[in-house]
Structure formats: C-alpha cells, structure tokens
Amino acid sequence: MGAYARLFVPISVLIVAVVAVRYTLLVDSEATLARHQLVLESRQVTQGLTEAVTPLVLADDRRAIAALMQRAADVNAAVARIRWLDDRGALVATRLPESPAYPGWFARVTGLGPLTYTVPIGPAGARMELWFSATPALNVVWRAMGRQALVTCLNVFLVYFLLGLLIYATRRMLRRVGRATQAFRDGQYHVRLPVRGFPEAQAVAITFNDMAARIQELMQTLQSEKERSEVTLASIGDAVIVTDPCGRVESMNETAQTLTGYAPAEARGLELHEVFTLANNFGQHTLMKTLAAVQAGGPVVKAKDQNLRHRDGRRFNVEYTAAPIRKAGGGLHGTVLVFRDVSETRQLIQQMSWRSYHDVLTGLPNRAALAGRFDQEIARAQAGGALLAVCLFDLDHFRQVNDSGGHALGDEVLKQVASRLHDFAGNDHYVARLGGDEFVLLLRDHGDRAGVERTLERLMLALTRPYLAGSRTVPLTASVGVAVYKGSDVSADHLLRHADQALYQAKVQGRRKVHFFDADLDEQVRTHHNRRTEVREALLAGQLVPFYQPKVDMRHGRVVGMEALLRWRHPARGLLGPGEFLPAVEHTDLIADIGEWVLRQALEQLAEWCAAGRMWGVSVNIAARHFQRADFVQQLRAILEEYPAVPPRLLELEILESSALHDVNHVRCIMQECQAMGIRFALDDFGTGYSSMAYLKRLPADVLKVDQSFVRNMLVDRDDLHLVSAVVGLARAFNRSVIAEGVETAAHGALLIRLGCDLAQGYGIARPMPAEDVLDWAAGFVKAPAWEDASLLGPLTDLRGDLRSFNLDVNLSTPA
Template sequence: MGAYSRLFVPISLLIVAIVAVRYTLLVDSEAGQARHQLVLETRQVTQNLAEALAPLAAAHDRAAVTALLQRTANVSEGVSRVRWLEDGTALEAMRLPDAPLYPAWFSAVAGIDPLTYTVPVGASGSHVEIWFSATPALNVAWRALRHQALVTALNIFLIYCLLGLLIFATRRMLRRISRATQAFRDGQYHVRLPVRGFPEAQAVATTFNEMAARIQDLMLTLQSEKERSEVTLASIGDAVIVTDPWGRVESMNETAQVLTGYTAGEARGQELHDVFALANNFGQHTLMKTLAAVQAGGPAVKAKDQNLRHRDGRRFNVEYTAAPIRQSAGGMLGTVLVFRDVSETRELIQQMSWRSYHDVLTGLPNRAALAGRFEQEIARARDGGALLAVCLFDLDHFRQINDSGGHALGDEVLKQVASRLHEFAGNDHYVARLGGDEFVLLLRDHGDKAGVERTLERLMLALTRGYQAGSRTVPLTASAGVALYQGSDVSADNLLRHADQALYQAKVEGRRKVHFFDAVLDEQVRTHHNRRTEVRDALLAGQLCLYYQPKVDMRHGRVVGMEALLRWRHPQRGILGPAEFLPAVEHTDLIADIGEWVLREALQQLTAWGGKGQLWGVSVNIAARHFQRPDFVRRLRAILDEFPAVPPRLLELEILESSALHDVNHVRSIMQECQALGIRFALDDFGTGYSSMAYLKRLPADVLKVDQSFVRNMLVDRDDLHLVSAVIGLARAFNRGVIAEGVETAEHGALLIRLGCDLAQGYGIARPMPAEDVPGWADGFVKVPAWEDASLLGPLMDLRGELRDFSRDLNLSTPA
C-alpha cells in the first residue's frame, strides 16, 4: 500500500486509545449522574408516598391504601414493588419490570444497583417498603452513551475520510512529481507541474517548477559549455584524448584523430595505449605507469621526446601531458591526455643549435664553439707541454669592399676567406669566425715561435691571393696578431686580449703584417691602472650618473620601461660613455662597487617615479665579476630592503651570455635566488657572446636582448635578418620575452614588429637621457605610423620574399 496508507495503523491505534480513555471516563460520568438522579427521584417518590399514606392509614382505609400503592407502582418509573405493613397486615402492589435497553455487560460496568426504602407512615405504627429497579437509570446512561458513540463514530468516519482524501491527493501529487522527474531523466526539461489543489500541493508544485527551471537553465548552460568545449577542442592545435577511470578512450578531438589514425568512433572503448601507441624504447611502459599513477590520484605528468606511431606506420615526435579529471569531492572521473607534434620544433631547435655554434654566413665555428674548443686546447697544451698559438686575423680595409661593391660582394669575400682558412687548418688546427671580418686560428703542436712564424707566412700568402667574385677580382690583404701559450696561468679571455693587442700593433705598423704579443708592451698597456684609480675617485666624488633609455612596445605605442646606462661627468672631458672607463675596471672588485651604486641609484629613481604614479621597470647591467660574487644575492637583498616602496618586479638585471660560461650551474642558482625575490633577468647582446644559445635551456632568463649589431644591418644584410629572426624564434620556442636593441629608424621597428618582436629601444626611439627629462619625453611619445602599418600587415611568412617586398617599399637594396 505504501508509506501513506500505513499511516492508518498508528492513527487507528491512536483513535482507539483516545476512544477507550474517553468512554471509560464517559461511562463513569454518565453512570454517576444516572445513579445520583435515581437516588433523588426514589427519595422523592418515597417521601410523597409516605405523606399520601399517612391519612389513609389513620382512617384505616385499606382499599384506598391498596389503590394508592398500585397507582404508585404504575405511575412511578423504576418502582418494582410497594408493600404497606400494619399490625401484621401487608398490602402490596407490583409492576412488571422495564425492558433493559443496554447490553448485559453494561450493568456490571455502570455500577448502578437497585434501591430499597422502608419508611414509617404517620403515628399509626405502620410503615411502607418500596423497591426501585436500576433498569431505568441504566437505560438513561446507556442512551447517553450510545448517543455519544454515534457522534464519535461520525467524527472518526469524517477523520478517516479526510485522511483518505489527503493520502489520495498526496499520492496523486507524488505520481505527478514522479512522472515529471522521469521526463527530466529523459531530457524533457520543459516539463512543469500544474499549480492547483490544496495550499501544500501548490507550494510543492511551485517549488518543483522553480527547481525545474533552474535545472533547465543549468542543463542548457552545460549543453552550451559542452558544445563550446567540443568546438574548442576541435579548433585547438593540440591533440586531446579523454579516458574513463579505467583508461578506456571516451573521446578525442580531430587533431588526435589525425596524429593517431583512429576516428573517434573507432577509438571509443579501446585501451589508451592501443590508440596512443608509442614506438620509442620503454614508451608504452612509461605511458602505462603514468596512467596508473594519475588514476591513483597523482598529479599531472609530462613527458617529452616521445615517438608516436600512426596507424599507417608513420611516426611523429610528440610530447604529452597526462592529468587526472577529478570531481569536486575528489573522486576520479577519468584522465585527459594532451599531446602535440613537435617534429618541426625539434628540427628548429636542432637548426638553432647548429646556428648557435656556427657562423651562418661562412659555416665556420663561432665564438660559442671557440670557447669550448679553446679550453680544450689550453688544457692539452698545458698537459703536453706543447706550444699553442692563438692567431687573430683581420682583413685590411674590408669596409671599402662593402662600400664599393655592397654587402653581397663583402659576403662573398668573407666566404672565400673562411674557405681558405678552413682548408689551411685541416684536421690539425682550429679556425673560427668571431664576427665581421675577424677570424681566430688556433695553431697547435709547434715546437717554437719560429715554427709558428713559418706556418703563418704560408697562410698569409694564401690569404693575399685575389678573390674572384663573378667577373671581378678583389685584391685583399690581412693582418694578424698572435699570442703564444706555453703552460702559464693565462685564461682564454686573456689570450684573445693579448692577440687583439698584437693585432692592433700590426694595424698600427702598416697592416699586412703578423705581430706577436709582447709582454713588455702589455705591461705598458697595463698602465691604464691609473685610469682605474681615476674611476674610483670619480665614484667617491659623485661624478658618476645614470642616463635612461626608454624601452617601448611599438605595436601598442606605449612605454614599458627604461634601461639605466652609466655615464661619467668628467670635469675636463664632459659626459663619457661606459666604453671610455669601464673596460679598465671590469675585472676588478671596483666593478662590484660601481654595480651596487648603480642599483641604489636606479631604485632611488624608481621610488621617485613611483611617487608620481609612473611605474616603469628599470633594467640594470650587471658585470660578470660582480654577478658571480658569493655574496651577490645577500647584498642585493639588503639593497632592496633599503627601498621598501619599490616592488622588486620593477627591477631587471641584464647579464652578458659570457657571465655563465665557466659555471652555468652556479649562475643558474644565483638567478633563481634573485627571481625568488621577484627580480627579472635579461640576457644582453644575445648571440654575440662566448656562450652558446644552448645555455638558454639551462639559464632561467625572462628576456633575450637581440644585439644591436644585428638589428642595425638587418634591413640590408640577409644574414643579420635571418639571425634576428632566429633569435626571436628561439625566444618563442623557449617561452622567453624578446627585445631588440639598436632600432635607429622607423623601418627597423616596422620590420621587427612583422618578425614578432614588439619591444625595442634605440636611437630611432630615444637617446639615453637624464632622469629629469624622462617624464616629459614619455608624455610626448606617440606611436610611429610605420609601426601601425606593420601591425596591420601581419607576420612575415616567407622571410626572403617578404624582406624583398618590404625593402622595395622602403627603397632599400636587399642582397639576393
């Protein structure tokens, strides 16, 4: 029958209990009242009879007495027998007993007993005896009780009728709710309950309808979100596969179908490792362990360098991330696998890696490659006791070739020079291009200086032969500076510096010469110690100052920061740039004192600008010797504490690539400690230093600064343009920011925008200026129209063709 029907049982028991108590009390009440009434009436009848008999007894009128007795028996209700006694004479009258209306058990329950009275009559000495029956009183009580029982029965009937109606209405309402709920399960979210019936039913219907409306809105929202998610998954470039908690495929987007070869229908229900089939060693085993760890509640897992096998046998280099899909309560709903084809990226990285160690124009090793080989050759010469000759070559009057025949002719000559050097070096020696028209040759296994001289004579003759460029023969000579290493405690940097000093002497002596480094001359050169003293005095005297060069977002036309540049207000020579005095101190501890002074001045300026609401970031160049001091982080933290109003994120430290050459792990740890304080890092002059771009993978720099030497010539030098584009691409590949230096014209900025580099600085934007001039310049800064046009044109897709078109628009000549 159901829960509501079963309510009859307790209600019935409750009614029975109430009725039993009530009628127990009612029987006592009615019986007591009937008993009391019986006593009153019988006493009255007895008294009246005695008074009526007194004169008749005194007259000894027996016939009248008999008649009175009979009349009393007939008339008085409840009298069963009347007897008069006088002097042994008895007169008696009787009445037939009344029919009882009550059941036999009632007399026992009511407790009303018959009554008997004996009353003397007058002074004659007679008396009368009257017997009263309890039947009339019991009948009265029973009638009252029966009347109450009828009323109670009617009430109970009405109660059961109302209860039945309530149960019927409630069950009907529940049936409606059940049907509506089932319709919701079947997706009929528009179903509503009619609002009618008793108030409670109306309230339930209203509540259900409100809940249904909310659920309908929620389901429509979820459906919309699901459709949006499906469209998003179908449109993103990454492949996505979703599994159930047991690792079986539930869905996959179009990209995943293309990479695996399975359609969504074919893959659904299959094990993930059957669809996402990895062909590299232990790939499948690692994938299954990864899924097991994720399904057990572990965190997301990333994997790189994986080889995905397509259904038709093709293979893709992929990287993937497996992450759990959890309920809000923590339960597992499944796993999502996101993977991408990184084959092109891998090729790009390999290409960038080659370019990071080789000169793009000549194919020779570059500075980065030279650095590693240099250390090896020094160690070999030191351990073997052999002579190592470091030869630095420079082409004489090479600028005239570029000026007369253009960069195309200059590039062709450089290629031929590199070819002759490479051929001469063979497998015994090592040659590299430092940049421009400078080359380095490491000559090893020579017994003495005379042997080196004879070797270089042959090489110089080879370099002086004419260079053929089409139908034109280009005459060219070279100068060389040589530094000899014979096991002394000299670093590669010093050997190159010695060779550079010797090359300078060769140029001074008339070019086309080979000059060996002279230690005596070096001592004379070291007299610039006096310059170091002057610089120290200038620092103490407050003659150093900071100029600021703005850094702007060319695409959006806004100022994004400043670079703090050191200047010396020389009493006699005026404002001097850092190249005039920093080389004399960059390898001394004084460079650290200057660096800390610069940091404090920059932070002080940031405080001043911040007070005016100008929250520009400021970048500061940090020398390698200063940066690698053991107490650098501690002292930097102390300096930051002196300026609590400056957020550390506004300070950016610029370091050269060569700062990380000797101990990458140490530099990495310093950078990470500084970044924990909120400080950002930029790699300055990127692509020109000793270190390799491969170090970028290990150094957590935030920004790469494209060297100005590449940016200046990129409008007319294809190799510089390719190099700039490569650095920008490398920054993107490693998720780093990029900013270009040396923007001298609006055309430089426009081309950089189209290459994907929006941030820049240079004379074409603003020259370095005193701090007090910066706010005025910033207020007057406007976006260059050429930059706006470049933003609308979009990125360069075909670098060679687009550069020609771009150059044609600017009336620039671009080499083929």
C-alpha cells in the first residue's frame, strides 16, 4: 500500500472519533431539548385539563368529564392515557399510541421516558391521573439525527472523494514519471512529461523535462561524437586496422572486415599478418619488416600492387599504408594500417556507367537509354518499311497498392511487372521504364495494326495475372496508349506524346484498355481543352448562374424545397443548360471549383429565403470527382461556416447512384461525416445504376430520386411503371424519403401519389427559374385537382392491368 493510500486509516479513525463525539453531544442536546419540550407540553395539558374539568366536577357531570378527557387525549399527541377516579368509580380516556420510528436502543441512549401526573380535584377525594408517552419526542429526535446523519455522510463522502482524487492524480503523475524513466532507460531520450495538473505535478513535470532535456543533449553530444568517429572511418572508404605496440589487432572498421573476412571479436588479439594475409611473393615477409621498421620509429611505409587473400579464399588487389600511433610523450601507442581495394574503383566506374542507362529498381533501361534506342528503331523502321509501335503502359490504381501495403509492396510489384515485360520483349522488342509505374515497349517488325493488336492482347493477358508478394496476392491491370510510326517525319518525342494522349483516352474509357492514337481524336482533345478554358473563364467572369426548380408535396399542395441547377449565360449563344458545358470539365479539378461556387450561391440564397420566412431545403448536385476529393469534408465545413445563419439541415447534396458505387466504403464515410454536420443526402437518378438492396443498405442516403426517364414514360410503359413502384417500395422498406423527377402532367403526379410517392418536381410543376422569380411563383402555386382526387382514391395495389384501366380522372395531355 502506498503512502497516500495509508493516509486513509488515520483519516478514517479521526473521522470516526469526530463523528462519535459530535453525535454524542448532538444526542444529548436534542434529548435535553425534547425532554424539556415534553415536560412543558405535559404540564400545559395537565393544567389546562384541570381548569376545564373543575366546573364539571362541581356540576357532577361525569359524562362531560369523560368527553373532555377523551377530547384532550385525541388532541394531544403526547397523551397516552387519562383516568378520573372518585367514589363512584373510574373514567378512562386513551389514545392510540404513535408508532416508534427509532430502534429500541435509541430510547435508552437518550434517557427519555414517559411522564405521569396525579391531580386531586374536588372535596371528596377525587383525582385525575395523566400518562404522557415519550414516543413522539423520541421520533422528533430520531428524525433530527437522521437529517444530521445524511449531512455527515455527504461530508464524509466529499472528504474521501477529494482525498481519492488527490491520490489518483498523484499516482497518475508517478506512473507517468515511471513510464518516462523506463523510456529513458530504453534509449527514448525525446520523452517528456505533459505540464498540467495541480502545481506540485507541474513542478515535477518541469523538473523532469529539464533533466530530460539536459540528458538528451548530453546523449546527443556523445552519440554525435561516436557517429563522427564511425562516419570518419566509414566515409574515407578505406579499410583500417589498429594494432597495439606488439602488432596484435585491437580494432578494425567495417571495410576491413569485408576485405579480410574477420569480425572484430575474432581478429582482436591476433597477429596482424594472421588477419591481413598477403598472397603475393614476399608479401608477408615485406609486411612484417614494415611493421618492425614502423615500431622502431621509422617513417610511414606505403606499398602497392599487393594481393590480399580473404578468409574464404577470394583475393583482392590492394595498396596499403602503415604508420605509427604516437603518445603525447612520444612513446609508441600502436600501429595503424590503412588499405584499399583498388579493383573496387574499376567496379564502381562500371556500376556508375550501368546506372546511367538503367533503372536501379527493375534493371530495365531508363529514359536516357530509351532515347538512344528510339533513334535506332526509327531509322530501322524507315529502312525496312515495317511498323514501329510505341506502347506506353500505366498500371491502373497503382497508388492503392502503395497505400495498402507500403512502398516495399509497390516496389515488389513493379519488379514483377518489369520482369513480365522483359520476358515478353525478349530479343525481338525493347522495353524501358520511364519512372513510377510507367513503362515503354517498342514493338517492331509488324506488318499492320492488326498484328500489333494481337501482340498487345497476349501481353495484356500476361500483365493481368495476379502478382504474388510474400503472402499477399495483388490483382492489377494496366492501360496502354499506342502510337504507330509509319515512316512519316516525326520525332521520338512526338511519338511518346501521342502515346501519352492515347493512354489518357484509355484511362478515360475505364482503364484496362488499349487505345491507339488518332489524329482526329487528338483534335477533339484540343477542342475539349479549349472548351474547359472557356468554362473556367465563364466562372471567373460571372457568366454562370444558378436556377432553381421547385420541389412540391403533391398530396398536401405545398412547396418543400428547391434544386439548384446551373446555367451559362453565354454572351453569344444565350442561356445554355449544364449538358452543353459540364461534360467537358467533369473529369477535371475545375468541376470542384464550380461545385464550391454553386454551394456558396445556394447557401447565400438560403439565407435570403430564411430571412423571408421560407425554410425551404435546397439540393445541390455534386460531381463524383468533387465529392471524392480528400479535402471535400473540410472544404464543405469551411463553406458552411461562411453562412452561420443557414441551418445545415436545409442543405441537401445530390450524388449520382452510379458514381457512388465505384467505392462504396469511401463514399459512405464521406456521407456519414457530412451527415454529422446535419447535411442531408439524395441518390440522384436512382434505378439507372446497379440499384441493389445491399448497396442501398450501405449508403446512408436520406432521399432516393426516381430517374425522370422512368417517370416520364410510366403512363404508357408498364415496365417503367413497375420500376417506379419498385423504387418507391425500396424507399419505404429502407425508411428513405423518395422524390420523382420528370413530372410533366397532372396525370404523372396523380399516379405517383397513388403509388406512394408524394414529393415531385418537373416541368409539369415548374421549370427552373432565376432566384428572383421563386417567391412570386411560390405565392401563386395551387395544388392540381387531379392530385386531390388521387389522394382520396387511396394507394394503387394492382399494377397488372393495362395502363388505360387506371381511372385518374384527368386529361393525360393536360399539364399540371
């Protein structure tokens, strides 16, 4: 038990003693007060009853006397019994005794007992006897003691609680100090204690941290000195052996260990010539003479062209220098032998030459080697008339391999990819690594494009086989861009750029594709780029504007929200819909800039409508590229903070069902983070993707939007009607709201109401409009009569008949 814990014993004894003394005095005080009160009350009752009964005695009215005594017994809680005695007998009045609320021992402790009075009245020897019970008084004392006991228990609890907190905080501080001390013992000199808690704990933490900083500084100094010595020996690149004055080995660096084959522990104490063994003629003899001369005070000795024999029999061409190590007084401290492998220099030159033209990780030729080979292959293709196909490979989703298994796993996969490409290329083709996960394959001697396609088909099959890295199996695919050289006047750089453009198209088409460069398509890409530039300039120039399409509750005839839809006020072409410019930017970062701009516009408009008393929700479409950005949640939170007057629950984000299913887990995490801020989600175009109950269960969407293509044709196409009914049923089963797009007539709305879908939007309700027109439209909105009739008809349960059999009581061609 610790010192603080042992304090509980004396503190407990002290508390018990104080409580005992206090309650002894308290019981005495309360008992004395209760006894005095009982005596006073009993005397008052006796005196009052005596005065009241005297006239009745003189009148000899025994019945009145009995009634008076009984009334006195009933009125006074302390009265237990009253008896009247005269020559004609006794009259008795009693009271039902009060139940004691105290234990039996309490009466003995207080010393309170019953009181008895005998009062003579009248001349004939009549008297009145009164008995008073102490039970009411004892109950009062006991209750007072109970209240005091409750207060005492609370005080004792607080004392122990505070003492426990003190002990807990102290023990926690000691545990921290213990862990930090142990960490220091384990060499973790960066450990520090947090400076917090009560002043003593802060003082201990500050003292410990100051001590730790000094120790760390000292250890860093020692470590740096040690590292400096080790680095000095290692950085010179030479082998070093130090001997004592007798020529026995004392120490050796790592290079010396490598060249001799001896570990320091094995070599220590051996003669130098036993470790440094020279195999050339007279080598050992010359070495021993050199050592003797150096030890005798001779000059530094140098020797070249020596043949050093390794412990395992290998031989190295070395040159060495032997020099004495002198003490401060001039005496011999030992000898240092410095030698180097001169063959290593030649090997290093060869290695540097190899690395200049090869990738270190995979061993394939690098970009520099490819440039020289490219010119040869182009000249060869020009001379032979055959096709040269430049194939640029990029591994699909390779970053996920690095993220999931680290760079070690990624490097292993890259080496296996390079090995498969190298094996496939053989002596007929040429393969190189450009960097990262990009490889180039030069396919030569093909007669036509079909031959190139067949060759690449075989190669793609080889690359898609799973890669084995230790115990893990990594599935991976590749995309390929191909540029074919047909003898035209084009450079290697142009061919690579064309292959890169084709690779981009392969990625856009869904990856795991082979795409050939097409000059016409290249023109389209440039046109696409120009369109993206125009859209960016339109955003900066303020030409993009949000329009709002109302959402209504058809059953109750009220406006429930708006959908923000983007329009472009083109200076030359007029008002353009999103389909005419958004596809050009949806796969670029510009779509995120546009999405953030629309969010700000929608929140600003929401603030105006809230100020006008219109608490409508506004939904904003979010592109897949924007939604899946790593900083989407942080940016959205920052945008919401710019509009504190807008409740986040009024903002609804619409994401396409098909885009959400590419990475359900990632999308689910983003949705949950946004929903934690109060934002709602809708799955747009629901039914056009993979729409399964499993996906619906994993995506926490609040609203399902039935795609307008189903809604628009459901009056004439039974399949579309069944699809709409199925989506409504799914929403009901998963407790989701459902809204239908594409409501073009009152009949569409009426049928939707009977299917169980009350929320809708579409041209039959209102077309998208500028923000300034919304309030006027909402003020004039009137519920269609057909919707009222459909609400009264009840749900539609039979979809098997012909659509013409549905009695909607409306003209199907009449808009709402």
